[in-house]
Amino acid sequence: MSGKVWFVGAGPGDPDLITVKGRDLVERADAILYAGSLVSEAAMRWAKDGCQIQDSKGMTLQEITDWLIQQAHSGETVVRLQTGDPGLYGALVEMVQPLDRAGIEVAVIPGVSSAMASVAAGVETLTLPEVTQTVILTRVEGRTPMPEGESLSELAAHHTTICIFLSITLLKKVQSELVAAGWSEESPVMVVQKASWPGEEKIIRGPLSEIRDLCKAEKIASQAMIVVSPVLGAREWPELKKSKLYDPGFHHRFRKVKDL
Template identity: 70%
Template sequence: MKTLTSHPQADRDTAAPGKVWFVGAGPGDPELITVKGRALIERAGAILFAGSLVSEAATRWAPVGCVIVDSKDMTLEQMSAWLIEQAGRCETVVRLQTGDPGLYGALIELVQPLDAAGIAIEVVPGVSSAMASAAAAVESLTLPEVTQTVIFTRVEGRTPMPEGESLEVLAAHHSTLCIFLSITLMGRVTAALTVAGWSPDAPIVVVHKASWPGEEKIVRGTVSTIQSLCREAKIVSQAMIIASPTLGARQWTTLAKSKLYDASFTHRFRRASVPVSNLIQETP
């Protein structure tokens, strides 16, 4: 357990415990934390941040006297005990997690001991690395008449997948796949896509440390080439794998346009400006 800053803080005037806030730090760039998340850091008495995944720069707004601890070498039990202890002396305690706390964030495992201790908690969402990766690559995860579905998943490793959630099964939908925590298992990823009927030429983009200043890498390839390309780029951690029929649409010469912005489409904010015969109109 590494303590970056540890200044004694006077005991609170009230005996009631403070609140623990689970804050999504976002994908890496400290400026992508939400305004609410930053405001909580600015008034926090104690911060426990996931140093293996969250940039230390995300704690730079903490006030003087804030106790800041890196949790990368702590167990869940140690983290829960630390949060409970700090809630006894601080009004605002922040658990700073990578991306969004609700995605692969051990949120419930940490919340349950706090519930048992009678400590109030609240969750502040954050920008997921899936969104940041798509933004870095200037890709859309959905497109009209291509796919309207996005699946967040991972490849089975030490953590088993529930029945019916193997990548082969999910990939059979041929929608967008955002594959977390699987860069070291790229061979399994491409094998699963192949079994599910994806073409060897189907595009894949891998983004390492999306949005991290000076550290981001973007690798574009196909089902047949992406593993070797990632190996050449020495990408072995903190990478998002996106497989989608929408990839590369920026260069397409033909593209189905969204009906919402079509001049012939009426919705509650705008009347159609051009006549259309036999058009079935929808209200979003």
């Protein structure tokens, strides 16, 4: 009788940012395969005695799926612990397909993305009324090509908030593509390395024209989120367009407008 494989989002780095359901699954798992290059080993502290724990950082996709299938065929509860959210740059479908073919049940537990953890670290917002209401999660083309119409310059032409994953070593290209899309060289940029990792988080801020040099000076070359947005720094703005939700003149089913 086959067991079940749970793909669990471990969150951005801080072990306490795993969901309660994810932690509960780690506690009762018989076998855990965790992405050790990105997931803190501290997340294993909830594993029960006798749980088989394996780090996948040196494994190929085939080795990962073979391991998951082998453990599940033993009738065990198996957890694949992934950084952030399994559905975002997590090769989820590539791992699920072999399990489907093997007749193994799977389920996914979402996790906190490093995009959310990065803006939280900087006490920033992704959206602001009448400035931007759209967030783009993307990456710059490297060894993996981008689909047609999804180059950074094309996406950046919308001038919304953009969270750029997996691209810190391509900051020069990020700069050129944003400028090509009409962003000013003075546009504010925030780079967060290891967002939420206790004692390891770094936040770098600067104009687009200088952000690459600032990151090089801080030796930031991996595990970093690049955030560009027309609302970066809004905390310091003297005036903001306020949300209608809390406006005393805005009527909704939970609050009636009072006659003044």
